[in-house]
Every structure is written in C-alpha cells, then in structure tokens.
Amino acid sequence: MGHCHGSRHAYCPTTPLIIPNLPTFYYEYLYAIWGERIDELMNGIIFENVCKSYGETAVVKDLNMAIQEGERLILLGPSGCGKTTTLRMVAGLENITAGTLKMGGQVVNTVEPGARNIAMVFQNYALYPHMTIWENITFGLFIQKIPIEEIKARTKQALEILNLSGYEQRKPNELSGGQKQRVALCRSLVKQAPYFLLDEPLSNLDAQLRLQARTELVKIHNLYRPTFIYVTHDQVEAMTVGQRIAIMNQGALQQLDTPDVIYQRPANTFVASFIGSPPMNLLQGAFRDGALWIAGSRVNPPTKWHTLLAEHQELWIGIRPEQCCLSDTPMLHGQIEFVEHLGSQRCIHLRLHQNGQRLLCMLPADQPIPTGTVGVSFSWQHVNGFDGHVGKNIGLPNRISHNYAC
Numbered sequence: 001m002g003h004c005h006g007s008r009h010a011y012c013p014t015t016p017l018i019i020p021n022l023p024t025f026y027y028e029y030l031y032a033i034w035g036e037r038i039d040e041l042m043n044g045i046i047f048e049n050v051c052k053s054y055g056e057t058a059v060v061k062d063l064n065m066a067i068q069e070g071e072r073l074i075l076l077g078p079s080g081c082g083k084t085t086t087l088r089m090v091a092g093l094e095n096i097t098a099g100t101l102k103m104g105g106q107v108v109n110t111v112e113p114g115a116r117n118i119a120m121v122f123q124n125y126a127l128y129p130h131m132t133i134w135e136n137i138t139f140g141l142f143i144q145k146i147p148i149e150e151i152k153a154r155t156k157q158a159l160e161i162l163n164l165s166g167y168e169q170r171k172p173n174e175l176s177g178g179q180k181q182r183v184a185l186c187r188s189l190v191k192q193a194p195y196f197l198l199d200e201p202l203s204n205l206d207a208q209l210r211l212q213a214r215t216e217l218v219k220i221h222n223l224y225r226p227t228f229i230y231v232t233h234d235q236v237e238a239m240t241v242g243q244r245i246a247i248m249n250q251g252a253l254q255q256l257d258t259p260d261v262i263y264q265r266p267a268n269t270f271v272a273s274f275i276g277s278p279p280m281n282l283l284q285g286a287f288r289d290g291a292l293w294i295a296g297s298r299v300n301p302p303t304k305w306h307t308l309l310a311e312h313q314e315l316w317i318g319i320r321p322e323q324c325c326l327s328d329t330p331m332l333h334g335q336i337e338f339v340e341h342l343g344s345q346r347c348i349h350l351r352l353h354q355n356g357q358r359l360l361c362m363l364p365a366d367q368p369i370p371t372g373t374v375g376v377s378f379s380w381q382h383v384n385g386f387d388g389h390v391g392k393n394i395g396l397p398n399r400i401s402h403n404y405a406c
C-alpha cells in the first residue's frame, strides 16, 4: 500500500498527511478512489471549494472536483449552468471568487494564463485570416523558440491525425467550417501542453463531421495524454469522448463519474432526467406495509430492499425506457397514447391507469404493438430509487456494467 517517497505525495496510509491545509477526509476520499495512482492525480487539476460570483450572482458554487493527470473529463450540463466559467477559471481567464484551484500540485489562483501551460480550443476557431494554415498552426511555436525541425515534426504529425495534410498553404477563408475547426484543434495540439481545454469545439459542425471529430479528439488525447477538460451540452459527445463526466446544474456539481455509472445510477433526479434520450421515467413511489406502490399500482420489490425503501417511504422510482417491456404478467397497466418511430426502435408513450403518469417504453421496431391498453414489466436489477423530497439516489443495489472504452 504505502508509497512515501518524494515530497509531492499527498497521502500515505502509514504516515500522517504530508500536504497541510486540507481536511483529512479529502485525501482519504481521493486515496480510496485512486489508490497508488494518487501521484498522477496530484499532477492533475483540483478544485477545492471553488466559487465564482458576478456581483451578487453565484454562477459556480462550492465546487470540489479532482481531475486526474492525463484524464479526459467532460463538463456537461444545461445552458448557463457554469461550464464555460469553470473552464475559464482553469485557463486563468476568470478570477476565482473563493476557494483554491491547484494544477500540477501548485495553487494557481493568481497565476497568469500564459504561465499555466494550457492549450485551449474555443467554439469560434479564432484563426488569423491573413496567415496560411501552416503559419496559423506554427505561429505560437516560433514565439516559444522551439527548434524548426521539432516544429516541422509536430505539425506534420498533427496535420496527419486531423486529415489536413495538403492544406498547409491555404488561407482560412479557403476552408470549410469543419476544416477550420480541425486547424484550430491542430494549432492547440502542436503546443503539446499538459492541459488541453476545449469549449464546445464541435458545435459549429454538422452531425456527420461531429461523429468523425469525436474519434479524432480521442486520437489526439491518446497521442500524448494531456489532462483534458471538454465542455459540451451534447450528451452523446460526453458519453463517447469522456472517461468521466462532471454534470453541473445551476453552478453546482451534481455527479462526477464514468459514463456507465452516470447512465445506470444517476446521483439524483436531475441527472436521471438530464441523461438519456428519451430520459429515465420517474414514477411516484410509496412504500407501505412491505409493498411498493409505483404510480398507484402495488408491486413486490426484492425483500432485501425493504429496509432501504422503508427509510424513505415517499420515493421517485427511476426506470429507463429501454428497460421496460410489454408483458402478459405486468406490473403496470397503461393506455398507448402515441408511438414514435425511431428507426431500429419505437418509443411508446403510455398513460398509466392508476395515477395518470406518463411512461415511455423503448421497444424493438419489429415487435408488434397492440392498440389500447397494455401491460408493462421491468426487471428490478435496473431500477433506481430516489428520495421523494430531496431527489437523491437512495442506492438500491442494482447492477452496473462497466464496459466503456478508455
């Protein structure tokens, strides 16, 4: 277990804390997650109680978040939730109102942007119109006085990865939007900075190009594994590019975890209804006399759940649409109101009989769909329960499959 060499180690289980000024539980929490790899984490980015306000308005609230060195982290959330502000604080483009931001083990609250060793890609490509593509990409490297052979080698490699070889002598106005976006990525890539910050870099691309660019982003990351923070409000992008996703709402971090865990075990009702298309069904639940009532129907949950359910009594029961099926021995009954055709699947909109709540079921397109009233079942292993008052996941023991690719 122990690895107490060097001075930047944050926590060693056999000795007291080495770095002062942080609560003990914080290191214990980090160590529990990262174990021996805590070294890498300390070289990453750590937010400690970070707040940002504009006048009286708090836009980032008490953010605690540790990003591992070399990790691809996505900041995801609805418009205005504070993603860009968070990213800009890392870049040094916004002051931090309160709290501490650390990069590479150093507090950087007052460090100038130019001294933070970051590469940043913005939504608008910000290319110099009078320069060629090659000049746009290499300009910053010449300023850094990097040897010409090194500049040529880095640029050649980046142009190849981003399919831009042959475009070196064009001007930005001779490129399509997607190509300009790739030049902007290329220009950041050649810096080989340890921190790579991206703010909605694909938002100007059409669906086809976005798909291709997602793969390129992962390739870029794999090339030299910078610590990568990527802001988006597109959950497909988040799920496919991110190794972990931080979900924000109204300036507060809601959940920070792998895409699988976030999808299958959302931390609260906000995450449950934000992630997934269509989103998770949240049905009213109540636990009385050993039975669970879901949307007004009595059902029998696994006996081992009873203690947990009894602690909450009023609940939201979360069931993903694709985990519902039509059944001859149903748990719930409803009236089909609408059928959406989505190619390989169909989304059935039901109005439940007992309490009139709506339930969405995702079914294979080749499954015959009866008309009128239908019965629906689901398997307990995929069900989530949320406290009826505060909306927090109560941790019913359901099954999570960890099958995402790093």
Ligand SMILES: Nc1ncnc2c1ncn2[C@@H]1O[C@H](COP(=O)(O)OP(=O)(O)OP(=O)(O)O)[C@@H](O)[C@H]1O
Residues within 6 Å of the ligand: 054, 059, 077, 078, 079, 080, 081, 082, 083, 084, 085, 086, 233
């Ligand atoms: N300079 C500023 N002065 C006052 N309020 C600001 C300023 N910059 C941002 N805000 C507010 O802070 C909140 C967070 O903005 P931010 O740009 O971080 O959100 P976001 O999650 O990135 O949104 P989007 O996805 O729409 O870009 C918003 O309500 C915004 O109006």
